[in-house]
Amino acid sequence: NCLLGFLHYRFIAKPCALHVGIQDSGPYQAQPNAILEKVFMSITKYPDEKRLEGLSKQLDWDVRKIQCWFRHRRNQDKPPTLTKFCESMWRFTFYLCIFCYGIRFLWSSPWFWDTRQCWHSYPYQPLTSGLYYYYIMELAFYWSLMFSQFTDIKRKDFLIMFVHHLATIGLITFSYINNMVRVGTLVLCLHDVSDFLLEAAKLANYAKYQRLCDTLFVIFSAVFVVTRLGIYPFWILNTTLFESWEMIGPYPSWWLFNSLLLVLQVLHVIWSYLIARIAFKALIRGKVSKDDRSDVESSSEEEDITTSTKGPCGRSSSNGANRVNGHMGGSYWAEE
Numbered sequence: 001n002c003l004l005g006f007l008h009y010r011f012i013a014k015p016c017a018l019h020v021g022i023q024d025s026g027p028y029q030a031q032p033n034a035i036l037e038k039v040f041m042s043i044t045k046y047p048d049e050k051r052l053e054g055l056s057k058q059l060d061w062d063v064r065k066i067q068c069w070f071r072h073r074r075n076q077d078k079p080p081t082l083t084k085f086c087e088s089m090w091r092f093t094f095y096l097c098i099f100c101y102g103i104r105f106l107w108s109s110p111w112f113w114d115t116r117q118c119w120h121s122y123p124y125q126p127l128t129s130g131l132y133y134y135y136i137m138e139l140a141f142y143w144s145l146m147f148s149q150f151t152d153i154k155r156k157d158f159l160i161m162f163v164h165h166l167a168t169i170g171l172i173t174f175s176y177i178n179n180m181v182r183v184g185t186l187v188l189c190l191h192d193v194s195d196f197l198l199e200a201a202k203l204a205n206y207a208k209y210q211r212l213c214d215t216l217f218v219i220f221s222a223v224f225v226v227t228r229l230g231i232y233p234f235w236i237l238n239t240t241l242f243e244s245w246e247m248i249g250p251y252p253s254w255w256l257f258n259s260l261l262l263v264l265q266v267l268h269v270i271w272s273y274l275i276a277r278i279a280f281k282a283l284i285r286g287k288v289s290k291d292d293r294s295d296v297e298s299s300s301e302e303e304d305i306t307t308s309t310k311g312p313c314g315r316s317s318s319n320g321a322n323r324v325n326g327h328m329g330g331s332y333w334a335e336e
Helices: 002-019 034-042 049-059 063-076 081-107 129-151 158-177 181-206 210-248 252-285 301-307
Strands: none
Touching: 002 081, 034 049, 034 063, 049 063, 081 129, 081 181, 129 158, 129 181, 158 181, 158 252, 181 210, 210 252
16 A cells, blocks of 8 residues: 555646646744744744744734744644645545446445345355455555545544544444454445545646536535435434344343444534534635634734735745645635
């Protein structure tokens, strides 16, 4: 998985990023200042109003200039737009390929059309090579997401994503060990259908294609709500909770398996709420609003106008350090 990711970055993702105009450079470098650097490294990266006023008197700097310095200094340690584009490109490629593989495989599978087939002759169901490779690829990818989450920038939904990855890995492993791979393939395919759309929208966002970005987000939102709040509970949970109980009866692992599936459903509800809130803001403002969990901070419009005319903070970086996720105005959903 790591080797494939490196090759994808080197020969596909990076050339695509450069082709759409994303420059191979880091964010704007904060003006060297020993006093502010010491505060940043030893005391706090988010100084309060009292500390800002003290630093303002000590340096004879305007408070907004100091705020701007700290914002640029925080962004300086975060990945540039090129890196984020390549990461999203890798996830987009995987989700799209694995979804196409899964839908092609399931189209000819009887349990895709009749979920009761998931429990016929259980647990004595053959594990075909197609099922095996499908599971191994999905499991390896989610393990890579689990580990990379600790090396990536920590975002506000870190805990939710950690629980999601943990539940997903637990479900894949548990269903494989208990030979519940038939219903497992349905769960995997159902999740992949919206994931690649989200990554596509993020790619458009990083490339500054606002109209395409908003269009893809609308499509993603519709697919997400339909699959996670409609198909998942009425198709997947219905067969795991009721059809399996009816056909093979309750068994010890039944409780754990369905508990993990219900955890996923709770996460689906949380994310659907966030998406609905974004869509509501988009309708009001005419475009997707700012991502309040973005890994690159932006200033308010007033501060941008003020600092654009004075001091080093007014100079914008080549890859948009003053922008959210590489797009002026940004998007709330850009890193969901």
